[in-house]
Amino acid sequence: MDDPVLLTGAAGRVGRAILGDLGGEYEWRLLDREPPTEEPDHEYVVADITDEEAVREAMENVGAVVHLAGDPRPEAPWDSVLANNIDGTHTVLAAAVEAGVEKFVFASSNHAVGAYEFGRDPHIYRTESEFRLDGTELPRPKNVYGVSKAAGETLGRYFHDVYDLSVVCVRIGNLTKGHPPVDYERGQAMWLSYRDCAHLFDCCLRADYDFEIVYGISDNDRKYYSIERAREVLGYDPQDNSAEHD
């Protein structure tokens, strides 16, 4: 990827995990609605993704997009996820297609499928459980934030099918720097370490694919998301496991 990679929502947690390990690997164009808190190491565009004109400008010469921007709160109200996550993702996808972008990596979320846990909690969080979601199942959000992420995936599918954009949707688990507490079973099952996160998005920028939905978690002993598809299609090779404490 020689052309710039546009990273929307760059100032958020996932953006920081990505830039922490991959800052020198790509020519980044960062976009966030918040101005940088210190002198940025990369080109930095202060813009809101709901501003079509600004997004179109930021897309110039871009080869790939990592789209993280949106309201990240699981408890976000409908009006906010409608504007920022659903309409915002449409704006970024449409601008990407218009600009001839080749690859689009969309930060989806475990919240797109949160209601699969209903009635299966806590046993699916345990090592002995063989229950797995693999990305082929229909969404089952337990909040409207999850509804908005599922809608973003469907938008990605549409822009792939009709405009031939390569799209991968990463249903990100629980991204935390340190290991989740031993007694937090769900957190252990969903854990994504910072280095596995950066590696996974690196894979998304390097691999070839049409349209994919993959889960973004570390190789935890406890898990109810399959990472097989990410391994096969993207070459994801996670190094961390919530069960292995130092």
Add this chain to the structure above:
Amino acid sequence: MDDPVLLTGAAGRVGRAILGDLGGEYEWRLLDREPPTEEPDHEYVVADITDEEAVREAMENVGAVVHLAGDPRPEAPWDSVLANNIDGTHTVLAAAVEAGVEKFVFASSNHAVGAYEFGRDPHIYRTESEFRLDGTELPRPKNVYGVSKAAGETLGRYFHDVYDLSVVCVRIGNLTKGHPPVDYERGQAMWLSYRDCAHLFDCCLRADYDFEIVYGISDNDRKYYSIERAREVLGYDPQDNSAEHD
């Protein structure tokens, strides 16, 4: 169903097909943003579903909702389907839950899965093809109208899982009064006759279910949508077949 049934988008084509056969079967409360063109046989509320307050008022004492309202154009632009179909469906679902409604029938569309036809057209429209969609597959819209219908289904799933509303999404085929032309293969595969349409929505109002996605077509010789789930769960028993011309 002794309580009134709210029929949104009542003045549209699907509404007319339903009322034509079921006008006397339920206590209907019709809602449409267009005023009636002649003296209506039922209570009639002129309101836009994007008006939360009006929708909340129309929901009073309602036992079930048949939600047809929205921009019906496959070529509708994003801004319209975002407001009318996605946000509008959220407004109607939220008001239904708030009012204690038991059943919610959502008019989804074949456009939620239109891109499955890419590369399979026209052979999947033929009698000898065994390719079937059955409602468990992920959406693949070929237009943003279809994206909006898929989003409506996910909203239905969310309001079922979290608020225990019974929701059935009907992916309606091609509803036409007469038989589709013999040389229109896709139309023959997708045909839904007026009387099968009315019967299917009647089944949706009478049956018991949690959350379902079913296809709404007649029992056509040509078909690439399965109607097995509608038969099993809803008792759908279509009488028409696009291959049987008078």
